[in-house]
Amino acid sequence: MIVATDRAPDEAIVRFENVGLRYGLGPEVLKDVNFELQKGSFHFLIGESGAGKSSLLKLIYLALKPSRGLISLFDHDIAITPRPDLPALRRRVGVVFQEFKLLNHLSAYDNVALPLRVAGVRESVVKKHVSELLAWVGLEQHMQARPPTLSGGQQQRVSIARAIIARPRLLLADEPTGNVDDVMGFRLMHLFEELNRLGTTVVIATHNMQVVERLGHGRLLLDDGRLIMESARAKIAPKVENLVPGSRQKALAAAEASAAADSFGKYPGDSEIFDDPSSLKDYL
Amino acid sequence: MLKFISRRSDLPLDHDAHSRFLPWLIAFMVFLAVLAMAGMLMLNTVAERWDQGVTGTFTVQISPAEDPSEDDPRLQAILKVLASAKAIDRYEVISDERVLKLLEPWLGGVANSKDLPLPRLVDVELHSGAQLNVIKLTNQINKVAPGSRVDDHRIWLDRLVSLIRTVQTLATAVLFFISFATVGTVVFTTRTGLAIHREAIEVLHLIGAQDAYIARQFAGRAMALGLTGGLLGLALGLPTLMGIGYLIGRMDGFFVPSLELGAYHWMIVGFLPIGVAAIAMVTARMTVLRSLRRML
Numbered sequence: 061m062i063v064a065t066d067r068a069p070d071e072a073i074v075r076f077e078n079v080g081l082r083y084g085l086g087p088e089v090l091k092d093v094n095f096e097l098q099k100g101s102f103h104f105l106i107g108e109s110g111a112g113k114s115s116l117l118k119l120i121y122l123a124l125k126p127s128r129g130l131i132s133l134f135d136h137d138i139a140i141t142p143r144p145d146l147p148a149l150r151r152r153v154g155v156v157f158q159e160f161k162l163l164n165h166l167s168a169y170d171n172v173a174l175p176l177r178v179a180g181v182r183e184s185v186v187k188k189h190v191s192e193l194l195a196w197v198g199l200e201q202h203m204q205a206r207p208p209t210l211s212g213g214q215q216q217r218v219s220i221a222r223a224i225i226a227r228p229r230l231l232l233a234d235e236p237t238g239n240v241d242d243v244m245g246f247r248l249m250h251l252f253e254e255l256n257r258l259g260t261t262v263v264i265a266t267h268n269m270q271v272v273e274r275l276g277h278g279r280l281l282l283d284d285g286r287l288i289m290e291s292a293r294a295k296i297a298p299k300v301e302n303l304v305p306g307s308r309q310k311a312l313a314a315a316e317a318s319a320a321a322d323s324f325g326k327y328p329g330d331s332e333i334f335d336d337p338s339s340l341k342d343y344l
Numbered sequence: 345m346l347k348f349i350s351r352r353s354d355l356p357l358d359h360d361a362h363s364r365f366l367p368w369l370i371a372f373m374v375f376l377a378v379l380a381m382a383g384m385l386m387l388n389t390v391a392e393r394w395d396q397g398v399t400g401t402f403t404v405q406i407s408p409a410e411d412p413s414e415d416d417p418r419l420q421a422i423l424k425v426l427a428s429a430k431a432i433d434r435y436e437v438i439s440d441e442r443v444l445k446l447l448e449p450w451l452g453g454v455a456n457s458k459d460l461p462l463p464r465l466v467d468v469e470l471h472s473g474a475q476l477n478v479i480k481l482t483n484q485i486n487k488v489a490p491g492s493r494v495d496d497h498r499i500w501l502d503r504l505v506s507l508i509r510t511v512q513t514l515a516t517a518v519l520f521f522i523s524f525a526t527v528g529t530v531v532f533t534t535r536t537g538l539a540i541h542r543e544a545i546e547v548l549h550l551i552g553a554q555d556a557y558i559a560r561q562f563a564g565r566a567m568a569l570g571l572t573g574g575l576l577g578l579a580l581g582l583p584t585l586m587g588i589g590y591l592i593g594r595m596d597g598f599f600v601p602s603l604e605l606g607a608y609h610w611m612i613v614g615f616l617p618i619g620v621a622a623i624a625m626v627t628a629r630m631t632v633l634r635s636l637r638r639m640l
Contacts, residue, residue: 123550125640144554146640151552161547165356174354178553222551 071135073097073230073261074120079129081115081285088127089115091285097263099229102256104272105265107282113265114158116282117232120263121155122146134229151179154228154260158235160219162207168194168218169203175226193221213240220248224255231255233264237271249275354548355541355558357565362536366566367573369529370624374577374616375584377522381616382585384515385609391508394501400470402478402496404435406489408461419464421488426468431476438465526620530570530627534562538635545636555636563629570624574617581613 074097081090090112097103105113118124119131122138131138133149141149154175162171169190176186194203197217207215216236223231233252237245249264249271256262263280266272272279279291357363406422409415419437426435443462444451451460470476482494538545548558 121550122640123546143637143640147552147554149552150550155550161543161550163354163544163547165359165544166354170354174548175551177354178548178551178557226552 075132077130103278111282154223156233370573371576378581380518404466406464407491418489534631559632566628567625571621574620
């Protein structure tokens with residue numbers, strides 16, 4: 061079994077054991093996949109087109125069931141988790157979809173608000189956080205714009221905002237650099253690194269080897285449905301001990317307290333999401 | 345219409361062209377339901393009134409004796425029996441002229457009471473609500489006047505009432521089919537909505553929306569459409585009902601003494617749109633939940 065990081069007694073965010081996946085009666089697109097992602101790790105999921113990167117991500121964000129093998133998410137065996145409990149697990153996973161999957165009939169604001177609303181967060185809280193996050197990703201002028209009227213880069217920022225608004229413990233991104241130029245690609249990667257520094261476990265599927273080489277981090281290499289290589293960088297230690305389920309309000313309070321020392325005065329409260337927003341702002 | 349009922353929605357259900365015809369379909373069904381239900385309730389009233397109107401009365405028929413001179417003593421004996429019965433409020437001997445008149449359709453106008461052995465008839469009316477053992481009374485009367493009959497009008501009344509009940513059963517069946525059609529329409533409208541918004545629903549699903557959260561949006565929309573359609577149908581049905589009532593009122597015959605609805609009945613009919621809205625809501629909810637269960 062390939063263990064992506066050294067086996068600490070730490071909580072395994074994602075664990076795959078002998079996972080196989082086939083669509084219908086077709087051939088297996090994933091074969092005997094074994095790996096484990098520790099809390100706070102950062103991995104690139106690499107491999108050629110058709111190697112099964114998207115399928116692997118879909119298994120992690122619970123869009124698909126494996127044909128065989130065991131998948132455990134936040135120490136919950138997916139196969140035996142009752143269906144009504146799955147939404148709670150999904151809420152801990154933020155996904156930046158390759159094609160964004162924004163709802164075109166909703167404004168950028170409502171799109172970003174969606175994860176909070178489905179979780180039943182009060183509208184006043186929703187308003188505060190969504191406005192702040194959208195301002196932070198530089199879209200305060202476009203809050204009421206619908207996705208089709210936004211540029212590709214703007215849509216991607218909406219998509220990222222939606223993925224992180226509910227403070228996921230695991231962030232998945234499928235080819236986030238596929239639709240943007242290199243400069244923007246690197247900016248996004250730095251954003252993900254910042255999130256990772258805050259304790260979010262990150263998995264990014266990409267075939268942009270340039271980015272992978274430059275940034276390092278752990279790698280999961282898929283070839284024809286097999287996980288043939290893993291290399292683990294020492295995981296980046298989370299700076300903030302937070303983002304455990306149920307402690308959202310506590311985490312917010314703590315972050316707000318630290319926001320007092322925030323130099324990023326233009327957007328009060330920004331730092332509740334990132335500890336150094338001023339540096340992040342440059343990336344976007 | 346009725347936007348205030350459906351809460352803020354994450355799905356653009358308001359713009360679905362296919363759901364625009366739903367209120368009209370429901371309106372027609374409610375229209376039919378209003379007519380069927382009103383008919384049912386009216387017949388109910390009629391049956392009850394006939395029942396009450398006839399239960400309290402019966403007729404004693406004394407067949408003519410072979411010796412005409414015995415007729416009067418027999419009649420007197422019977423009247424004595426009737427007078428002794430506590431349940432009887434009043435009785436009235438029907439005059440020969442009236443008996444002749446009643447028989448005219450069969451005998452023609454030439455008949456003369458002197459020539460014909462006519463039965464003597466006594467109309468009897470009970471105290472309201474009083475019960476009388478008809479068999480016992482028949483026996484008593486037969487003792488003093490053999491061959492007499494007591495006719496309590498039950499037989500032909502029962503036939504009429506059973507006719508009414510049959511019509512009511514039909515009306516109930518119509519109501520049942522209307523509900524069935526409503527449910528079917530809502531199911532298919534909802535399924536179309538699910539298909540159209542499959543991608544949006546998938547996104548909601550993947551960001552952790554419970555099935556109930558998604559179902560609520562469809563249910564709220566279906567309820568609003570159902571209520572709109574229901575009110576529309578009621579608006580169509582009530583004037584029709586009043587028109588029918590007016591026409592029947594002009595006929596003014598015995599068979600239609602009470603073809604009007606009481607306040608209680610109006611309430612039931614007025615409740616139809618709410619009932620339809622509830623049916624639509626529950627149906628949409630169950631349809632969505634069932635279809636979402638297929639997703640992981």
